[in-house]
Amino acid sequence: MTADSTMAAEIATEQEYFDRAAGERERRRRAIADIPGATANKGAAQRAARYVEARLASMAGPLDQVAIGWIDTDLGERLYVGHELIRDEASRLLVTSWKSRTAAAYYKARPADPLGVRRKRVFRCTGNRVEGFVDAVFDDVPETSVDADGAWLPQLDDALLTELQASRAGELRSIIATIQAAQYEVIEAPLDQLTVIQGGPGTGKTAIALHRVSWLLYNHAELDAEDVLVVGPNSTFVRYIEDLLPDLGDDVTHLAIGDFRPDIRPRPQVRGRESENVAALKGDVRMAGLLAWALMQGVERPSAVKTWEARVNGRTYSFDGAGLVAAVDDALQAGTYQQARLRLCGWFRTAGSRNGAWADEQDPMTLTGQIMPEMTAAALVQRVLSRADELQGVSAGNFTAEDLRQMWREPRPSAQERWTLADMFLLDEAEELINGSPQRYRHIVVDEVQDLSPMQLRALARRSHGSMTVVGDIAQSTGLWSRDDWDDLLCHLPDRLPVGWHELRYGYRVPRQIHELAASLAPDVAPGVEPPQPVREADEEPFWCELDEQAFAEQLAKRVVHHLDDDLGVGVICPTSRRQAVEAALTDARIDWGDADRAELDADTTVVSPENAKGLEFDVTVVVDPTGILKNDDGNRGDRLLYVALTRATQRLDVIAFAPQPAGVTPENSPRRVEGGEQAEIAETPPTAVSVEPVTAADALQRQVVGLMVDDLMGRLSLIAPHLWQPVLDEVAARLGKTKSDTSSS
Numbered sequence: 001m002t003a004d005s006t007m008a009a010e011i012a013t014e015q016e017y018f019d020r021a022a023g024e025r026e027r028r029r030r031a032i033a034d035i036p037g038a039t040a041n042k043g044a045a046q047r048a049a050r051y052v053e054a055r056l057a058s059m060a061g062p063l064d065q066v067a068i069g070w071i072d073t074d075l076g077e078r079l080y081v082g083h084e085l086i087r088d089e090a091s092r093l094l095v096t097s098w099k100s101r102t103a104a105a106y107y108k109a110r111p112a113d114p115l116g117v118r119r120k121r122v123f124r125c126t127g128n129r130v131e132g133f134v135d136a137v138f139d140d141v142p143e144t145s146v147d148a149d150g151a152w153l154p155q156l157d158d159a160l161l162t163e164l165q166a167s168r169a170g171e172l173r174s175i176i177a178t179i180q181a182a183q184y185e186v187i188e189a190p191l192d193q194l195t196v197i198q199g200g201p202g203t204g205k206t207a208i209a210l211h212r213v214s215w216l217l218y219n220h221a222e223l224d225a226e227d228v229l230v231v232g233p234n235s236t237f238v239r240y241i242e243d244l245l246p247d248l249g250d251d252v253t254h255l256a257i258g259d260f261r262p263d264i265r266p267r268p269q270v271r272g273r274e275s276e277n278v279a280a281l282k283g284d285v286r287m288a289g290l291l292a293w294a295l296m297q298g299v300e301r302p303s304a305v306k307t308w309e310a311r312v313n314g315r316t317y318s319f320d321g322a323g324l325v326a327a328v329d330d331a332l333q334a335g336t337y338q339q340a341r342l343r344l345c346g347w348f349r350t351a352g353s354r355n356g357a358w359a360d361e362q363d364p365m366t367l368t369g370q371i372m373p374e375m376t377a378a379a380l381v382q383r384v385l386s387r388a389d390e391l392q393g394v395s396a397g398n399f400t401a402e403d404l405r406q407m408w409r410e411p412r413p414s415a416q417e418r419w420t421l422a423d424m425f426l427l428d429e430a431e432e433l434i435n436g437s438p439q440r441y442r443h444i445v446v447d448e449v450q451d452l453s454p455m456q457l458r459a460l461a462r463r464s465h466g467s468m469t470v471v472g473d474i475a476q477s478t479g480l481w482s483r484d485d486w487d488d489l490l491c492h493l494p495d496r497l498p499v500g501w502h503e504l505r506y507g508y509r510v511p512r513q514i515h516e517l518a519a520s521l522a523p524d525v526a527p528g529v530e531p532p533q534p535v536r537e538a539d540e541e542p543f544w545c546e547l548d549e550q551a552f553a554e555q556l557a558k559r560v561v562h563h564l565d566d567d568l569g570v571g572v573i574c575p576t577s578r579r580q581a582v583e584a585a586l587t588d589a590r591i592d593w594g595d596a597d598r599a600e601l602d603a604d605t606t607v608v609s610p611e612n613a614k615g616l617e618f619d620v621t622v623v624v625d626p627t628g629i630l631k632n633d634d635g636n637r638g639d640r641l642l643y644v645a646l647t648r649a650t651q652r653l654d655v656i657a658f659a660p661q662p663a664g665v666t667p668e669n670s671p672r673r674v675e676g677g678e679q680a681e682i683a684e685t686p687p688t689a690v691s692v693e694p695v696t697a698a699d700a701l702q703r704q705v706v707g708l709m710v711d712d713l714m715g716r717l718s719l720i721a722p723h724l725w726q727p728v729l730d731e732v733a734a735r736l737g738k739t740k741s742d743t744s745s746s
């Protein structure tokens with residue numbers, strides 16, 4: 001028998017097994033669909049119908065692949081692993097679910113620790129048709145397949161390569177067929193801990209966190225889908241990930257942090273906008289202290305040495321000052337403000353009854369209100385925002401008068417209040433102070449956590465019992481809360497449970513060549529963070545060109561069409577300053593495009609800001625105006641935003657930069673250096689291009705950065721007399737030299 005015919009015979013045997021399992025899956029589907037008809041009464045039938053609907057929705061389709069692979073164990077057993085458990089009529093196991101603990105060895109077995117596995121097979125299928133397979137025999141592992149610790153290197157078998165090369169369609173997909181051992185260890189990490197997943201772009205953090213939810217739901221009977229919350233940075237991202245868990249058979253709540261609303265009545269609406277400065281102040285953890293302090297400012301402190309008198313309903317009640325002060329102090333230990341009011345009211349009731357009967361049974365509460373006025377979250381936040389002058393100087397020195405002035409705004413009736421997004425988290429904090437914690441989730445996943453404000457983190461923390469999975473990358477931390485350290489962030493999360501720290505090392509999304517370009521920025525982007533190791537090569541080197549304004553539109557459209565013609569989806573990432581020009585260029589060229597900033601991810605071409613590109617991926621990314629992104633007209637850490645933009649592509653990266661205009665060179669007389677291949681072909685069209693050349697991207701980027709710094713310095717130097725320019729530059733060089741030698745010697 002030849003190798004080919006052996007393979008063909010094995011495939012045929014496997015196909016029989018697959019067909020049989022698919023048949024059993026259909027039998028099961030029919031049995032589930034019949035359940036409502038078999039129930040006794042209407043209520044039971046409705047409940048059954050709901051169960052049936054959910055159960056059927058979670059099942060793989062009739063034509064879907066039944067198994068991703070199998071393992072043979074030392075005990076001579078073979079275990080098929082698939083999307084879901086399949087048994088035959090006699091209840092014999094045909095396929096186990098990828099989520100079951102018995103499937104763990106399929107993912108975790110490694111040459112140094114085979115976990116009783118002798119052989120592992122991974123199938124290549126189209127639907128439920130077996131087309132091939134790859135086997136790994138555990139006692140015969142090539143050295144090149146394992147790292148120094150005896151763990152598998154990412155196994156670039158057919159299945160993984162096919163999956164990584166596949167075109168992306170605007171949503172994150174299931175990776176159950178190719179989960180890698182190190183990733184599986186994160187998926188099955190204990191429920192009762194704060195699981196932290198750090199990893200560079202494309203290391204699979206998001207995919208892993210979501211597969212983890214599915215795994216936890218399957219393996220922890222005490223955890224229901226409604227106990228789980230998945231939080232993402234914006235609605236574009238949530239739209240990108242929200243179908244994955246239903247595909248895996250689970251439907252949990254997804255929330256974009258921008259859609260967060262505290263659970264208070266009337267439900268607050270976001271109607272206002274504010275400057276970044278103010279948003280930054282409101283997101284600061286000091287606001288928690290300010291709110292607590294402002295709440296206490298509303299509490300009247302009676303004198304301990306005088307009798308306290310109050311007139312209610314025409315009757316004067318009097319109380320011993322010292323007793324009342326002690327009662328207030330005791331009440332304030334009660335927990336929330338509302339509980340404190342109730343405790344004080346209880347004290348009045350008892351103390352009052354000693355002084356004689358109450359005129360009205362509401363009187364103790366009315367007296368309580370004179371010491372601790374009724375308060376709502378909205379009123380407390382308004383007090384802090386609209387009475388800045390009162391708070392000034394007394395807010396425990398936490399905020400300057402200028403901070404408070406900046407936050408000040410005209411008070412309005414609560415229903416017309418122009419709440420901003422940052423206010424939502426103040427309201428949430430205030431609500432906790434007054435009425436206590438909101439309903440808690442049993443498990444919360446927070447993705448792109450590195451960008452959340454302390455107040456946002458606190459809002460999530462108060463919805464958690466401590467069991468969380470937080471996912472992020474310090475090197476991609478941008479915006480108002482960009483961080484260099486995880487501790488900066490973890491300190492705002494619950495510390496009731498131990499922390500489980502995981503770092504993902506291999507980059508699955510971004511091919512090496514694209515990665516190297518992005519990594520040329522990485523040392524400065526996050527010195528403390530190990531950049532990921534890319535696991536595959538790109539078919540093409542990144543393309544870089546420098547154009548002038550006029551040539552840009554035509555070139556952009558040409559590049560996009562070029563990729564679309566190859567059946568690849570394109571993401572165009574540009575700074576706000578270029579947004580109009582990009583949109584016009586695509587529209588003029590009749591290219592259908594979607595706006596990902598509005599969560600439109602279904603078109604073949606997508607335009608998106610660097611901020612909202614975070615977490616997304618495209619077959620091809622066209623990054624427009626890297627210098628503009630570096631300069632970052634919208635926020636801060638432009639270098640990291642550029643890093644994010646450059647690491648979105650699974651296959652190709654184009655960078656279209658705008659050439660600095662040297663004095664005397666106009667587009668008409670500019671030199672055009674054109675070299676062979678793809679670039680030459682592209683360069684033919686734009687007659688006004690300054691240059692379209694295969695410069696190395698890193699050099700070009702360096703030139704852009706230098707240009708940017710020169711612009712900055714020139715702006716500053718022009719403010720002083722020319723004879724001072726050189727001394728200033730010399731001094732800067734001397735000081736930088738010193739800093740460098742300090743750093744290297746320490």
Ligand SMILES: Nc1ncnc2c1ncn2[C@@H]1O[C@H](COP(=O)(O)OP(=O)(O)OP(=O)(O)O)[C@@H](O)[C@H]1O
Binds near residue numbers: 160180
């Ligand atoms: N084991 C795997 N098998 C197949 N594909 C994988 C695997 N791990 C990750 N991927 C793919 O790599 C891509 C990147 O994954 P994901 O978006 O989860 O990365 P990330 O670390 O969250 O990236 P970012 O930091 O950019 O948000 C996705 O297309 C994902 O499906």
